[in-house]
Amino acid sequence: DADVTQTPRNRITKTGKRIMLECSQTKGHDRMYWYRQDPGLGLRLIYYSFDVKDINKGEISDGYSVSRQAQAKFSLSLESAIPNQTALYFCATSTPDRRGEQFFGPGTRLTVL
Amino acid sequence: QKEVEQNSGPLSVPEGAIASLNCTYSDRGSQSFFWYRQYSGKSPELIMSIYSNGDKEDGRFTAQLNKASQYVSLLIRDSQPSDSATYLCATRRGGYQKVTFGTGTKLQVIP
Numbered sequence: 001d002a003d004v005t006q007t008p009r010n011r012i013t014k015t016g017k018r019i020m021l022e023c024s025q026t027k028g029h030d031r032m033y034w035y036r037q038d039p040g041l042g043l044r045l046i047y048y049s050f051d052v053k054d055i056n057k058g059e060i061s062d063g064y065s066v067s068r069q070a071q072a073k074f075s076l077s078l079e080s081a082i083p084n085q086t087a088l089y090f091c092a093t094s095t096p097d098r099r100g101e102q103f104f105g106p107g108t109r110l111t112v113l
Numbered sequence: 114q115k116e117v118e119q120n121s122g123p124l125s126v127p128e129g130a131i132a133s134l135n136c137t138y139s140d141r142g143s144q145s146f147f148w149y150r151q152y153s154g155k156s157p158e159l160i161m162s163i164y165s166n167g168d169k170e171d172g173r174f175t176a177q178l179n180k181a182s183q184y185v186s187l188l189i190r191d192s193q194p195s196d197s198a199t200y201l202c203a204t205r206r207g208g209y210q211k212v213t214f215g216t217g218t219k220l221q222v223i224p
Contacts, residue, residue, distance in 0.1 A: 040121075042216035043157070043201070058211075090156055094212075099164070100145050100205045102212055104156040 003027045004105035006091050012111045019078040021108050023091030031094040032074040033102065034058075034066060036087040043090070049074055081112040116140055117215035119202050125221045132189040134218050136202030139183065144207035146178055148187045151199045151217065161187060192222045 004025045013019055023032065034046040035058075045058030047066040055066055063085060067075045078085055091105040118137045126132045134148075145164055149157035161176040163169045163185070169176045175188040185204075189196055199217040 040216065043214040045211065048211065088154075099162060100212060101147065101159055101162055102203075103159065107154075107156050109154075 004091060004093055004103055006089075006105040006108050008108060009106065010109045012113065013081055014113050015082055017081050017112075019081050019110065021076045021078075021089055021091075021110070023074045023076070023105055025072050025091075025093045025105075027093050027103060028071075029093035029103075030071060030096055032068070033092040033094070034064075034074070034076045035090045035092065036060070036085075037090060037107075038087050046076065078110075078112075081110075083112045086110060086112045115215070116213045117202055117204055119200075119215040119218045121216060122219040123221045124218055125223055126192050128192060128194060128222055128224050130192050132192045132196065132220055132222070134187040134189075134200050134202075134220065136185045136187075136215055137183055138185065138202075138204045138213075140204065140206060140213070141180075141183065142206045143183075143204040145205040145212075146176070146185045147203040147205075147212070148174075148176060148185075149201040149203060149214075150196075151201055153199075157201055189220075192220075194222045194224050196220060197222045 030051045033048040035043045049055045049068045065077045089108045092102045094102045148161040151157045163176040163178045173190045177186045199219045201217045202215040205212045
């Protein structure tokens with residue numbers, strides 16, 4: 001079984017709809033992240049969480065919110081989706097030691113029409 | 114200036130050759146350096162980590178770090194068509210967990 005899972009894997013929605021992307025992990029890591037990837041722009045950090053009570057904005061948090069329901073679960077919400085939020089979204093976890101190696105889920109391809 | 118810079122490529126090498134991928138970074142406080150491989154439409158996969166100056170070898174992969182020049186490279190020996198992917202360079206500042214990614218270099222290994 002995959003260590004980091006994301007649901008759904010693909011989603012098509014309409015402008016103005018609320019969308020939730022879910023991430024679960026069995027790696028036992030405290031630290032979890034949400035990224036989006038766009039062609040030519042690379043991976044950009046949306047939100048990150050060092051533990052259940054610690055949530056931080058990344059470089060592109062506007063239009064997004066997150067919830068850390070448990071150590072193993074970290075959800076990303078788009079309150080009112082817009083077309084420029086069409087992207088590939090990745091959840092990641094990182095090792096708890098100083099090395100900070102990150103491990104990614106399979107991704108969610110989101111299309112906002 | 115981007116924090117982590119990579120040539121977007123594509124870098125084309127014949128099968129069996131050495132592929133050399135390069136990355137420069139701007140934050141002198143960076144202490145951890147990573148190379149990820151990403152196949153089209155898939156998630157990034159960690160292939161190498163390096164934390165001190167010099168070379169680190171793992172199978173066909175060698176990561177090289179030069180902190181004075183703020184330069185990281187990845188060598189892939191005996192390149193195979195299955196190595197064709199985008200390679201992401203990433204850095205992390207000591208004491209923090211935020212990782213900064215480059216936009217990646219696309220590698221094409223020609224059979």
